[in-house]
Amino acid sequence: MTNGKNNDLLLVNIGSTEKFPINFQELEQAAKEKLTTGPFGYIRSSAGGEETYRKNIEAFPKYSIVPRFLNDVSTLNTEVTIFGRTYPHPLFIAPVGVNKIAHEDGEIAVAKAAAKYDFPYIQSTVSSYSIEEIAAATEGSSKWFQLYWSQNKEIAFSMVKRADQAGYEAIVLTVDTVMLGWREEDVRNQFSPLKRGFAKGNYASDPVFMSALPDHEEETIISSIVENIYHPSLNWDNIAELKERTTLPILIKGILHPEDAKLAIEKGIDGIIVSNHGGRQLDGVIASIDALPAIVEAVNGKIPVLFDSGIRRGSDAVKALALGATAVCIGRPFVWGLAADGQAGVERVLENFLQETKVSISLSGVSNLSQLRNLKIVRN
Numbered sequence: 001m002t003n004g005k006n007n008d009l010l011l012v013n014i015g016s017t018e019k020f021p022i023n024f025q026e027l028e029q030a031a032k033e034k035l036t037t038g039p040f041g042y043i044r045s046s047a048g049g050e051e052t053y054r055k056n057i058e059a060f061p062k063y064s065i066v067p068r069f070l071n072d073v074s075t076l077n078t079e080v081t082i083f084g085r086t087y088p089h090p091l092f093i094a095p096v097g098v099n100k101i102a103h104e105d106g107e108i109a110v111a112k113a114a115a116k117y118d119f120p121y122i123q124s125t126v127s128s129y130s131i132e133e134i135a136a137a138t139e140g141s142s143k144w145f146q147l148y149w150s151q152n153k154e155i156a157f158s159m160v161k162r163a164d165q166a167g168y169e170a171i172v173l174t175v176d177t178v179m180l181g182w183r184e185e186d187v188r189n190q191f192s193p194l195k196r197g198f199a200k201g202n203y204a205s206d207p208v209f210m211s212a213l214p215d216h217e218e219e220t221i222i223s224s225i226v227e228n229i230y231h232p233s234l235n236w237d238n239i240a241e242l243k244e245r246t247t248l249p250i251l252i253k254g255i256l257h258p259e260d261a262k263l264a265i266e267k268g269i270d271g272i273i274v275s276n277h278g279g280r281q282l283d284g285v286i287a288s289i290d291a292l293p294a295i296v297e298a299v300n301g302k303i304p305v306l307f308d309s310g311i312r313r314g315s316d317a318v319k320a321l322a323l324g325a326t327a328v329c330i331g332r333p334f335v336w337g338l339a340a341d342g343q344a345g346v347e348r349v350l351e352n353f354l355q356e357t358k359v360s361i362s363l364s365g366v367s368n369l370s371q372l373r374n375l376k377i378v379r380n
């Protein structure tokens with residue numbers, strides 16, 4: 001989304017004879033045709049009876065944009081500044097692990113596409129490629145590192161140090177996944193990407209992780225990843241320890257309660273991501289978009305509040321931004337783009353997202369993000 005003069009993007013885009021899935025349903029269908037049952041089910045599905053997954057999607061139409069007209073929208077500025085860095089638009093790539101189950105090029109393809117369209121890339125701990133491999137493939141672009149705490153906390157600290165050294169600009173500690181949610185589809189398909197070695201990127205390249213192993217056999221590496229990734233004892237004291245080990249800004253991902261948002265601020269956390277993990281963890285929790293307004297109110301502008309879970313198109317992003325999100329993260333849509341056509345598929349998804357978001361902001365009658373935050377949203 002370039003800042004400046006606003007063109008008629010739809011008419012510019014139409015003219016190609018190339019066929020490619022455009023919306024989420026088409027992308028999911030295209031991915032289904034490419035993937036086998038286990039990987040497709042792992043990405044698509046969520047926890048329990050998928051009540052929260054459905055709520056995430058069904059909640060968006062309950063919020064309506066009340067646009068203003070006769071404001072000059074011939075220019076548009078979508079810049080947002082977070083931790084001192086200005087980004088051209090408020091769309092991020094959510095941390096999504098084990099990308100090789102969708103496409104051989106995995107996270108490298110996603111990070112390159114993200115760099116091309118200026119989406120800051122949040123790399124998952126459980127990536128198929130390492131921090132250093134992704135940094136080398138995308139020099140100069142903005143990257144954050146998503147941290148899963150480890151049973152052996154020295155492994156977590158080591159990964160944070162590596163991310164800092166590789167030029168990543170923030171740490172996103174995910175707190176809703178201290179153990180894996182109950183995911184029936186994966187039980188049915190007997191599919192675990194962790195157990196099949198798709199999450200090795202950052203572990204097999206980590207000196208602390210590797211030096212703690214009795215041998216370097218594939219089986220030993222995988223079983224140690226599985227042991228370390230479960231970290232049910234995670235608590236606020238660990239956050240204090242993490243703060244002592246890095247000067248990078250720390251965000252907490254998975255906040256749904258306003259009191260946890262307030263606690264995060266008290267404990268010196270630099271930002272939060274309102275998220276229910278796309279419904280993949282505790283089924284039955286509140287839709288992420290329904291949790292957002294109270295959290296924005298509790299935070300009261302003190303730290304950035306990012307948002308994910310259920311963003312499927314530009315108008316969803318507009319609603320989340322108007323409800324007070326500083327930026328929004330795209331999840332499953334880019335994974336389907338990756339499965340459908342590798343880096344080119346992710347690029348198409350991001351480009352369309354950007355264009356639809358830009359058109360939607362302008363048609364709401366506003367020209368920048370601070371005006372967007374004052375846009376009226378009603379809940380039917």
Ligand SMILES: Cc1cc2nc3c(=O)[nH]c(=O)nc-3n(C[C@H](O)[C@H](O)[C@H](O)COP(=O)(O)O)c2cc1C
Nearest residue numbers: 043094095096097124174277278309310311331332
């Ligand atoms: C296949 C898959 C893997 C994911 N892996 C991670 C991860 O490693 N770390 C993390 O914090 N969140 C992870 N997430 C959650 C996303 O960051 C994000 O919260 C979620 O995708 C948002 O929901 P949506 O995709 O339905 O919009 C994953 C999501 C999916 C679909």
Ligand SMILES: CCCCCCC(=O)C(=O)O
Nearest residue numbers: 097126177179180229280
């Ligand atoms: C216990 C942590 C496993 C993480 C697997 C990746 C992930 O977050 C997901 O939703 O899948």
